[in-house]
Amino acid sequence: xxxxxxxxxxxxxxxxxxxxxxxxxxxxxxxxxxxxxxxxxxxxxxxxxxxxxxxxxxxxxxxxxxxxxxxxxxxxxxxxxxxxxxxxxxxxxxxxxxxxxxxxxxxxxxxxxxxxxxxxxxxxxx
Numbered sequence: 001x002x003x004x005x006x007x008x009x010x011x012x013x014x015x016x017x018x019x020x021x022x023x024x025x026x027x028x029x030x031x032x033x034x035x036x037x038x039x040x041x042x043x044x045x046x047x048x049x050x051x052x053x054x055x056x057x058x059x060x061x062x063x064x065x066x067x068x069x070x071x072x073x074x075x076x077x078x079x080x081x082x083x084x085x086x087x088x089x090x091x092x093x094x095x096x097x098x099x100x101x102x103x104x105x106x107x108x109x110x111x112x113x114x115x116x117x118x119x120x121x122x123x124x125x126x
Contacts (some may be wrong), residue, residue, distance in 0.1 A: 021095030023097065
């Protein structure tokens with residue numbers, strides 16, 4: 001089971017990035033997917049999650065209205081569209097997956113996830 005993030009980079013405040021999380025070795029259809037982020041010296045923080053069906057999503061308060069999570073099960077990929085980026089969004093972003101039989105469930109509880117990507121750096125700076 002492998003998750004690979006891409007799409008990170010350096011962007012100016014107010015700019016946008018789209019992160020991708022592609023799964024290999026398994027199909028994402030049966031998995032909740034979450035995006036997390038971490039800065040040095042701080043705990044990994046849940047940013048967003050999406051249910052198996054894609055019909056349930058959730059966001060941490062600091063990104064609501066700016067970030068959008070989506071999934072394309074045909075491409076085995078989950079996306080995180082990040083708009084109006086702020087310097088405080090700077091972090092390494094990780095995607096994670098957890099298998100569940102509940103198609104509408106979405107969680108950002110970190111211990112729930114057992115498959116993680118290697119992370120992609122997002123830096124918001126002028």
